[in-house]
Amino acid sequence: MKEKSTEIINKSAQSHTLSEDEIAELLKAGDASLLFKTSDAVRKKYLGEEVHLRALIEFSNYCKQNCVYCGLRRDNARLNRYRIEPEDIIRLAKKAKGYGYKTVVLQSGEDPYYTTEKMVKIISEIKKLDIALTLSIGEKTYGQYKAFRDAGADRYLLRIETTDEELYAKYDPGMSLENRKKCLENIKSLGYETGSGILVGLPGQTVESIAKDILYLKFIPVDMAGIGPFIYNPDTPIYEISGEESKDEQLNKKNNFELSLRVMAILRLLMPDINIPATTAMETINCNGRITALQSGANVVMPNATEGDYRKFYEIYPGKICVSESPAHCRLCITNKINSIGRSVCKHKGFHKRAV
Ligand code: SAM
Numbered sequence: 001m002k003e004k005s006t007e008i009i010n011k012s013a014q015s016h017t018l019s020e021d022e023i024a025e026l027l028k029a030g031d032a033s034l035l036f037k038t039s040d041a042v043r044k045k046y047l048g049e050e051v052h053l054r055a056l057i058e059f060s061n062y063c064k065q066n067c068v069y070c071g072l073r074r075d076n077a078r079l080n081r082y083r084i085e086p087e088d089i090i091r092l093a094k095k096a097k098g099y100g101y102k103t104v105v106l107q108s109g110e111d112p113y114y115t116t117e118k119m120v121k122i123i124s125e126i127k128k129l130d131i132a133l134t135l136s137i138g139e140k141t142y143g144q145y146k147a148f149r150d151a152g153a154d155r156y157l158l159r160i161e162t163t164d165e166e167l168y169a170k171y172d173p174g175m176s177l178e179n180r181k182k183c184l185e186n187i188k189s190l191g192y193e194t195g196s197g198i199l200v201g202l203p204g205q206t207v208e209s210i211a212k213d214i215l216y217l218k219f220i221p222v223d224m225a226g227i228g229p230f231i232y233n234p235d236t237p238i239y240e241i242s243g244e245e246s247k248d249e250q251l252n253k254k255n256n257f258e259l260s261l262r263v264m265a266i267l268r269l270l271m272p273d274i275n276i277p278a279t280t281a282m283e284t285i286n287c288n289g290r291i292t293a294l295q296s297g298a299n300v301v302m303p304n305a306t307e308g309d310y311r312k313f314y315e316i317y318p319g320k321i322c323v324s325e326s327p328a329h330c331r332l333c334i335t336n337k338i339n340s341i342g343r344s345v346c347k348h349k350g351f352h353k354r355a356v
Pocket residue numbers: 069070071072107108109110136137138139157158159161198199228229230231232233281316317
């Protein structure tokens with residue numbers, strides 16, 4: 001078994017290809033240290049030691065969707081809802097630039113309050129700051145994606161979450177996998193740097209299904225892949241709907257962290273030059289999660305640049321890191337952590353440069 005996975009890892013580090021069965025093999029339990037070490041070496045070879053920082057502004061936690069796993073789902077009456085007004089979003093973006101960020105990411109639930117006109121105004125004002133702009137605001141029409149792109153948005157992040165029809169139908173009621181894929185096609189065709197990704201560890205998800213997800217991300221092909229370990233939120237009905245039992249919480253966290261790292265490392269082998277963030281969810285379930293991820297293939301971090309109580313109210317899942325800290329604190333904290341492992345913060349916008 002061990003020899004088999006060593007062979008697969010060494011082959012893919014050169015060819016950047018893997019079959020579905022080979023991916024499933026690497027996802028299965030067993031020592032993953034060679035996988036992590038190899039993906040770190042591939043990251044170093046193609047991207048060097050620089051880490052890109054993206055300032056995350058979580059501007060609204062209202063959502064018209066009802067994804068079963070997510071704390072922002074519309075039926076979650078326990079969440080304190082907020083919206084940041086357009087002029088204040090622009091102000092936060094200016095502050096983020098002041099902290100030295102070269103990219104701002106605007107993220108929210110699917111909130112119709114922000115009409116196309118409002119978003120276009122926000123985007124054009126932020127683009128005057130000469131920074132890169134990523135949107136992560138969910139499913140929109142082709143016309144809306146085009147209007148945002150024309151206004152200057154550079155990147156769009158829309159996770160596919162899972163490519164498993166059955167899981168998708170169960171966990172994303174009222175939405176469809178087909179439309180999610182269509183949205184990603186539209187985003188790609190409009191020339192955005194296209195970011196997607198998956199949730200890892202959803203109840204009922206198998207390594208075979210994750211292997212298909214990974215190949216889908218390569219098929220798009222994505223410029224950025226964000227891998228989130230699923231974190232159980234007790235304000236959501238996920239276990240009622242999945243029909244599974246909520247298992248030991250600590251064990252779930254450990255398993256989902258380790259599996260997410262594997263997914264990330266495999267993506268690095270398959271797509272050696274793309275941007276891969278060490279995600280906030282990884283650090284939420286493992287106190288050294290982002291650094292471990294940066295040492296296992298990741299090259300991006302998305303520190304929080306939202307201010308005050310809003311951070312706490314953007315509660316996708318419980319225990320989210322950085323809820324009491326200021327944007328200035330997080331900027332310094334993450335820079336120190338990155339420097340402590342001999343890496344440095346990139347001073348440029350960090351667009352995806354294709355090398356293969
Ligand atoms: N509404 C937009 C969307 O869905 O694309 C952007 C905001 S949404 C909160 C961002 C991401 O949060 C989703 O793509 C999903 O993968 C992640 N997420 C939701 N619930 C989660 C959970 N319980 N654990 C980990 N990540 C979760």
